[in-house]
Amino acid sequence: MSVADIDSVHQKxxxxxxxxxxxxxxxxxxxxxxxxxxxxxxxxYKIEFIERKGRYV
Known part of the structure; x- marks a missing residue:
């Protein structure tokens, strides 16, 4: 799942x-x-959370 702010999602x-x-x-x-x-x-099952940077946005 792509997210805008990985640190806040992780904290939640x-x-x-x-x-x-x-x-x-x-x-x-x-x-x-x-x-x-x-x-x-x-x-x-593992669910991945990712925040992309640079050209990968």
Whole structure:
């Protein structure tokens, strides 16, 4: 799922006790391309949340 502000979404899900993984950064040559994290649904499937940067918006 693409979101505009990954940190605020991560905080909201943490406040709801949904146990998101840590936010990770994808970089290339010192450029931030994306920030992302995962949560698991009730069946154990991982759901990715991503905030794209630069030309990947």
């Amino acid at each position: 899900l943490t406040n709801l006790n949904l146990q998101p993984s840590k936010v990770k950064c994808l970089q290339w040559e010192d450029r931030l391309l994306a920030k992302f994290f995962f949560i698991s649904d009730p069946d154990g």
